[in-house]
Amino acid sequence: MSDRFERLGWKNKAFDMLNVLFLFGLMLTMIIPFINVLALSFSSGIASMRPEIVLWPKQFSAEGYSIVWKSLDIWRPLMNSVIVTVAGTVLHVLLSSLAGYVFIYPRLPGRKVMLTFILITMMLPQEAIMIPLYVVNKDLHLINTLSSLVLSGLVSGFSILLMRSFFLNVPYEMSESAKIDGAGEFRIFLTMYMRLAAAGLATVILFEFVGRWNMFTAPVMFINDSMKYTLQVALKAMIIDTSSNSGTYMVTTNVRMAGIVISILPLLAIYPFVQKYFMKGILLGASKE
Amino acid sequence: MRLLKKYSALYVMMVPVIAYFLVFAYYPLVKGLQTSFQDYKLMGDRPYVGFANYSAVLHDSLFWEAVINTLVIGGGILCFSFVAPLVIALSLNEVLRTWFKKAAQMILYVPHLLSWVVVGGIWIFMLSPDSGIINMILVHVFHMKPINFMADSGWARWILILLATWKEMGYTCILFLAGIVSINPSLYEAARMDGATRWKQLIYVTIPQLSNTMKVVFLLNTLGILRIFDEVFILRNPTIAAKVDVLMMYTFQKGILEIQLGPAAAASFFVLLLTLAMTLVVRRITRFDEV
Numbered sequence: 036m037s038d039r040f041e042r043l044g045w046k047n048k049a050f051d052m053l054n055v056l057f058l059f060g061l062m063l064t065m066i067i068p069f070i071n072v073l074a075l076s077f078s079s080g081i082a083s084m085r086p087e088i089v090l091w092p093k094q095f096s097a098e099g100y101s102i103v104w105k106s107l108d109i110w111r112p113l114m115n116s117v118i119v120t121v122a123g124t125v126l127h128v129l130l131s132s133l134a135g136y137v138f139i140y141p142r143l144p145g146r147k148v149m150l151t152f153i154l155i156t157m158m159l160p161q162e163a164i165m166i167p168l169y170v171v172n173k174d175l176h177l178i179n180t181l182s183s184l185v186l187s188g189l190v191s192g193f194s195i196l197l198m199r200s201f202f203l204n205v206p207y208e209m210s211e212s213a214k215i216d217g218a219g220e221f222r223i224f225l226t227m228y229m230r231l232a233a234a235g236l237a238t239v240i241l242f243e244f245v246g247r248w249n250m251f252t253a254p255v256m257f258i259n260d261s262m263k264y265t266l267q268v269a270l271k272a273m274i275i276d277t278s279s280n281s282g283t284y285m286v287t288t289n290v291r292m293a294g295i296v297i298s299i300l301p302l303l304a305i306y307p308f309v310q311k312y313f314m315k316g317i318l319l320g321a322s323k324e
Numbered sequence: 325m326r327l328l329k330k331y332s333a334l335y336v337m338m339v340p341v342i343a344y345f346l347v348f349a350y351y352p353l354v355k356g357l358q359t360s361f362q363d364y365k366l367m368g369d370r371p372y373v374g375f376a377n378y379s380a381v382l383h384d385s386l387f388w389e390a391v392i393n394t395l396v397i398g399g400g401i402l403c404f405s406f407v408a409p410l411v412i413a414l415s416l417n418e419v420l421r422t423w424f425k426k427a428a429q430m431i432l433y434v435p436h437l438l439s440w441v442v443v444g445g446i447w448i449f450m451l452s453p454d455s456g457i458i459n460m461i462l463v464h465v466f467h468m469k470p471i472n473f474m475a476d477s478g479w480a481r482w483i484l485i486l487l488a489t490w491k492e493m494g495y496t497c498i499l500f501l502a503g504i505v506s507i508n509p510s511l512y513e514a515a516r517m518d519g520a521t522r523w524k525q526l527i528y529v530t531i532p533q534l535s536n537t538m539k540v541v542f543l544l545n546t547l548g549i550l551r552i553f554d555e556v557f558i559l560r561n562p563t564i565a566a567k568v569d570v571l572m573m574y575t576f577q578k579g580i581l582e583i584q585l586g587p588a589a590a591a592s593f594f595v596l597l598l599t600l601a602m603t604l605v606v607r608r609i610t611r612f613d614e615v
Contacts, residue, residue, distance in 0.1 A: 047522065054415050055424065061412065062431045064490065068446050069434075071457060086455040134341040137334045144331065149338060156349045158603075162551045162572050163596040164349070166579040166588045167356035171348065173366075190344045220333035249439035251554045256580055267441045274445040275558060288449070295442055302437050309437065310430065 076100070076292035083289035099289035100297070103273075107286075109294060111262065112269035116248060119184045119265060124243040128236060130190045135198030136224050157192035162252075169256055179260045187253040188246070194239050201235025202228050238312040241305060248301060266298050360589035377590040387591065389566060390574035393481070397556075397570060398549030400485035406545060409493045410538070413500030414526060429501070432494030443491050444558035448474055451483070480564035488555060496541055503537030504530060539610040546606045550599050571595050 067090070074089045080102075082093035103109050137143065138150065161168075169178075177183035209231075210223050218226075229236065254265045264272070274291040360377050362370045381387050412432065419425045435443060450456045451473040459470040473479045507530065515525050553572040560568050569577075575595065579588030 050522070051418070051420065054418050058412070058415055058419065058424075058428045062428055065431050065434055067457065068450055071450070072446055084455070086460070088457050088460050130340055130344070133337040137338050140331065140334060143334060145335075149342070152342065152345065156345050158600075159349060159353065160547070160551055160596065160599055162553060162575075163592050163599065164352040164356055165572070165575060166585055166592050167352035167359060168348065169580060170355060170359070170585065171352050186348065189348070190341050195341070220337070224337070245437055249437075249441075251440060251557075255557065256576075267439050270445065271441045271558060275441070275448060288455075291445065291449075295445055299438060299442055306434075306437070 072292045072295055075288055076296045078289050080287040080289055083287055083292070096289075099287070099293035102287075102290045103293045103297065107273060107290070107294075109266070109269060109273075109297065112264045112266045113297070115181060115263060116266035119181055119250070120244060120247040123185045123187075123189065123247045124240060126185065127189055127191070127194065127243050128239050131194035131239065132198045132202075132229065132232075132236070133224070134190070134195045136202055136228055138195070138199045139202045153192045153195060161188070165252070165256065172257055178257055179263055180257075181263060183257040184250065184253050184265065187250070187257070194242070197239055198232070198235055201232040201238075205231045234312065237308065241309055241312055244305065245302065245309075270294050270298055356589045356592055359585055360593055362586055364585040364589070366583065366585075373586070377586040378593075380587050381590045381594070384587075386569075387574060390569055390571045393568055394550060394552070394570040397481050397484050397568065398552060400481065401488045401552070402542075402545050402549055404485055404489040405492050405496060406538075406542060408489050409496035409541075410500055410534075412493060413497045413504060414530065416497070416501060417504050417530070418522065429494070429498070432497060434494070435491045436495040438491070440491075440554040440558050443487065444555070447483075447487055448559070474559070474561065475563040477564050477567045480567040484555060484559060484568055487559070488552075496545075499541055500534065500537055503534045507533045542610060543603075543606050546602055547599065549602070550595050571598075 070090050071088070074092050075083045076099050077092035077095055077097065078089060079094035079096045079098055083089070083099070085093070134153070138146065140146065172178055172183050172186075177186065205228055209227060213223050213227060249267060250265065251267050251271075254268045258264060258268065261269075273286060273294050361372050361374065363373045363376075364370050416425055416428060419428070451458050453459050453470040453472040458473070462468045463470055471479065473483055511529050511533065512525055515529050520528065550571060552570050553576070556568050556570050556573050557576070560573070571591065572595070575588050575591045578584050578591060
């Protein structure tokens with residue numbers, strides 16, 4: 036904000052130093068745990084159990100990963116999570132975009148009623164209807180199915196409004212001329228709006244992907260069958276419920292850390308895109324509230 | 325009618341969304357209200373019992389424990405995760421080197437992307453009394469006795485508050501930074517003309533100009549208080565349960581684990597009412613509608 040030349044005084048310099056140190060200290064609280072986890076996951080089982088600070092693998096081995104994969108069968112919850120995340124995200128984005136598209140027509144009869152209908156769902160905390168939601172899922176025979184997780188939060192007012200604001204940036208004249216050429220609403224939506232609002236789509240996809248990958252409340256409520264566990268639930272059983280042992284099988288620290296690393300890999304893979312689109316989405320979203 | 329026909333495709337596009345909200349939002353809401361007045365069993369008769377469920381909940385000491393825990397932990401999170409990101413945003417704003425600013429922002433944001441299972445798993449390990457880094461530092465650097473953070477009811481609430489702050493501060497910080505960036509630069513120029521130091525610019529320009537962003541953040545955080553669930557579910561253990569079980573945890577235990585759906589639905593409605601009441605109060609206090 037201020038010019039460089041007025042920062043020459045020693046007070047300013049000292050302040051800058053302290054400021055950077057403060058931020059650096061905060062960053063360390065994120066970096067050190069992460070390095071610690073990574074280093075332990077590549078250590079041997081015995082070395083990982085020793086009480087010392089590990090910032091570099093001790094007795095390097097990938098044993099943690101092979102145990103978590105083969106003996107603890109983490110691939111099954113991993114696959115469940117992939118299915119739920121991908122199916123849920125695709126459907127969520129499609130349905131929310133459809134509704135978002137509808138709301139760009141300012142003179143649509145009944146628009147206000149529909150908008151209020153959606154805004155009310157945004158005021159309603161999901162958690163407050165947790166119990167009846169469980170009953171609804173039970174009545175629909177969805178308990179212990181992955182479908183219940185795909186259906187959980189399948190549409191959200193937040194995404195609808197977000198998509199709407201991205202669609203509003205698409206020039207209106209384009210759809211007008213397409214309509215004169217005889218294109219139907221649905222075709223205009225698919226071929227023009229979905230393509231032109233790609234940045235918006237990316238934002239909603241990322242939001243949903245992260246949210247669904249990390250989804251925890253819904254699987255805890257709707258899933259009891261360990262074959263249907265998602266990664267987060269399986270991970271909780273593995274790293275938190277068993278501080279040192281799980282029945283017959285001892286879960287060593289390196290195995291637990293390997294589980295953590297596997298579960299955050301997809302998130303790290305999309306982080307560059309998050310950087311690009313998330314920030315924009317967050318700001319648009321916050322201004323909506 | 326002509327209009328309706330012209331727009332018919334649009335209404336068709338709305339059908340799935342409306343159907344979804346009817347089945348998975350409105351119906352459960354009504355159903356929940358109904359359940360809260362019933363002696364609800366999964367099978368057989370479900371006689372109406374008036375306000376019996378509500379009074380059962382109100383006479384349950386566990387419920388009041390949960391209310392207190394929610395207010396203490398939620399209030400703590402509300403304060404800390406408002407102040408911490410604000411301080412960080414202001415501090416980041418004073419950093420000259422762009423690369424450092426970007427790197428800091430990037431790293432501070434990462435915990436927000438992680439699930440509570442991962443964050444909980446990492447910190448339970450970091451805080452463990454025998455091999456956690458925190459205790460190693462306490463023992464070897466400060467020559468203190470190791471503290472069993474996760475089993476100490478004195479620490480339990482603090483751990484929950486601080487971890488929630490740690491997880492979300494990078495995210496909230498972005499909101500504040502965006503607010504700072506949109507401050508009119510001529511205000512700073514004018515302040516500098518008047519000889520304002522950096523500190524004075526911060527106090528008299530940046531902070532007052534951020535008030536709208538602050539209101540938004542505060543409102544968003546308030547709405548989150550009563551929803552705390554994942555964090556508690558993951559970090560709780562029998563030793564600290566009495567200090568950390570929040571309202572959502574109470575509802576979950578009553579409804580899903582003990583299958584007492586009537587009282588659980590009643591407790592949910594208290595949560596709903598509290599949320600609405602708090603929203604109104606915060607809106608009134610911050611005069612949000614005037615933004």
